[in-house]
Amino acid sequence: MRHQYLVIILSAIVFSSGVCSGQTIVEDFKPSTVNQPGQEYPQVNSQGYARFKILAPEAQSVVVSLGLGGAKGGTTLTKGEKGFWTGTTAGPMDEGFHYYHVTVDGGIFNDPGALNFYGSTRWESGIEIPAHDQDFYALKNVPHGNVQQILFPSKSTNILRRAYVYTPPSYSKEQSKHFPVLYLQHGWGEDETAWSNQGRVNLIMDNLIAEGKIKPFIIVMTYGMTNEAKFGTIASFKIEPFQTVLIDELIPYVDSNFRTIANQSQRAMAGLSMGGMETHTITLNKPHIFSHFALLSGGIYKPEEIKDKSKTKLIFISCGSKENPDRVKNAVTSLKEAGFNAVSYVSEGTGHEFQTWRRSFKELAPLLFKD
């Protein structure tokens, strides 16, 4: 059981598009949309190549961790004029968001031009490769919900813990209305900032709501305590501490501080990668708490694992086409045959990265809380 998640995580490290195109690079490079204000580099072009430019006049070597497809192969920069090191990826990168860092003379730093995002248990540089379908997570002139930081007391861990709560645009306008809630988990190495920063989940929600495609709901994102699990030690990851925080502390806090519909039929849990592992385990352990389950590149459910079919309203399972789509599809086929309302989704051309999870979320949201 736990072995499958180790495979999922390792696959994030080794996947690669495997394409060496040899195509002519089109010189229409523009600054990445997640650069720091006013920064010209890194840049991306219409084919998905990324170009880097970093100042380090006295350095001996500068290597960017991103390579072809988005893999951790690396792009070695070349020293040019005025102490700037430049270089372009060997081929197009996968659409969407990628984490990266820069190795300067053997030390690991972030690109001074890029914004930072929490991944790999540190704040890393991020770059955004324009996607053909980027409109669904674009910032548009539609009514916007708010993302707020909350600090909730946790007796079991003896500290105040942080969560982010997305409330839809209608939340502040309709003061007597109550809303369903999705508890949404990040992956290993990430934290509670991931879904709204690199996932853009608030913008996906705002756009879906503006288009009338979903019933508005609240989203709660907290730290899944996953970063204790290092490679090779995932078998030692225990669900109980996080399960206690989520079930006994966070949910009661949210239900008493936000206008939620506080019952099982209006409460969902979803997670990506290791957050999927947590979702799988906790939803099975606590069938009276959640009715809608979703695993995004985070494993599968087997029909025999679920005790009470009548209380399970939806099972959603997804991954990128560069992961293991057959496994996802076969699992959903089995669930359907067993009578579950199960849906699969495969993101074309993406791997174990946030573009897969943004797209998965867009497919998932309209299926939640339909009755």
Add this chain to the structure above:
Amino acid sequence: MRHQYLVIILSAIVFSSGVCSGQTIVEDFKPSTVNQPGQEYPQVNSQGYARFKILAPEAQSVVVSLGLGGAKGGTTLTKGEKGFWTGTTAGPMDEGFHYYHVTVDGGIFNDPGALNFYGSTRWESGIEIPAHDQDFYALKNVPHGNVQQILFPSKSTNILRRAYVYTPPSYSKEQSKHFPVLYLQHGWGEDETAWSNQGRVNLIMDNLIAEGKIKPFIIVMTYGMTNEAKFGTIASFKIEPFQTVLIDELIPYVDSNFRTIANQSQRAMAGLSMGGMETHTITLNKPHIFSHFALLSGGIYKPEEIKDKSKTKLIFISCGSKENPDRVKNAVTSLKEAGFNAVSYVSEGTGHEFQTWRRSFKELAPLLFKD
């Protein structure tokens, strides 16, 4: 008029404690409280020395921008075992928060061990020197308000703009209650994240409210558009674009989306450094909008500038003792003689940095919205 702000900003660059103590360094170094999760360096000791440790095996030189007192003098690190460069500041640093960066072979990077904070128009490393009075901004087990990101439409700038809104703990509990509002501005090089990240203004509020020392109010923080003003070109900074965003767009949005008391007597404006300049100009231009004004290391008011004494409920002016406290005190004396309710505050032992502004905010908050 504008020249005074140039002096204020330049003073932030050149101030220094000027002390070369020669004291014995006490070896009780601990990780800074604003390090990235799990990172051991940078460290600080009980005397206020900072120690850095950065991996860069092949580098020729590594220099940290922080020096004595917190000045931009710099600490040159020395290469030691296993490719790590280490060094300790030449003397104690001022209490509180400091921005810094690391120059590796002539290129400017952030310290991989530290969290980043937006200052100097980029995300910089931050370090926290424990202060004798740090209890007032500590994270405690008291009821906590929320900080939420809002996106508000701005016709004048033709984009959606971001603001952060602090709502006190009672906001979600007392659903029929309305609250006064403080509009609180950051300084040059910073943005709308500064007051809640490095300023810890939400925690200062939560603690003051828990102690019964203040009447709860809402705080709204948005980007002051100040970063267009570079050194030497502050004379070209025009207030009108930001004034339009604040007065015609943000305030109406906040008043229609939050439970505010939407009148002049229950609306305040405050700002630090260039945010003080903005506060000074806008409060004088729009006397029917704000009743309480505060400048934190951000200039002074002269009695003859204020047209309608009866509508001005409070003028608060502060700075650090290493800035120009006599100017602040003299200005407040003149305002009092002219019949204004004016208060001065000087933060002992600090300069043009966030410890001055945290303390100033703590003094200001109890004076707001008293009637």
